[in-house]
Amino acid sequence: MPQPQPPEAIVEKVRLICLDLPDVVEEAAWTGTRWCIRTKNFAHVVMIDGGWPPAYAQAAANDGPACVLTFRTPQPAADTPRFARPPFFLPVWWRDIVGIMLTPDSDWDAIEPLLVASYCTLAPKALAARVAAQRQ
Template identity: 75%
Template sequence: MAQPQPPQFLVDKLRLICLDLPECIEEQAWTGTRWTVRTKNFAHIVMIDSGWPPAYAEAAGSAGPLCVLTFRTPRPAAETPRFGRAPFFLPRWWPDIVGMTVDEHSDWDLIEDLLVASYCALAPKRLAAQVAALRG
């Protein structure tokens, strides 16, 4: 059985955000697509379908079909109340990881802000400072 893939238009939207960040690399992950800075994964899009992949289906509370994006926060995600309600969810595999459902109706300005913060939380200080200076 082929692994479900995220819709290409969502990958393309995320690509525009992520590849604008210094030293970002896009790669195929074990499922879906991820973006890294210095081998640290700051964004990962995955398609859940028929309960696969099970860790994501359990975290999102859905067997799918559903497309989800995970990213990092600069603090434990549970400290931010908004991440405890839709469209967000809290996977339990890292304390600073957040998931959210994404589709054509998602708030892409918010997603950009969240992904830039995720990048800056994991990037070397010099790269994070460069991004902060460019974004004012």
């Protein structure tokens, strides 16, 4: 049975943000699509459907259908109160990972800086500094 894929319109919105950053690679993940800086995954879009994939369905408390994006934070995610309430959720597999439920009405102006921060968290220091300087 084929795995559910995130809507192309949502993947395209994440793609436009992520591929604007230096040295980013987009690739098909074990499910969905992910964006990496070097070998480190800083953004991952996944479709939850019928409780699959179970780790994502459990973390999001949603059996789907639902499209989610996970990203990294510069500090433990639990230290940022806004990430503890919808549309965010806190997966347990890394202390610095956050998930967000994506819908056609998601606020992409708010999501973009989260993805840039995720990139800067995992990028080599010189690349992260270059991106931070360009965005000031």
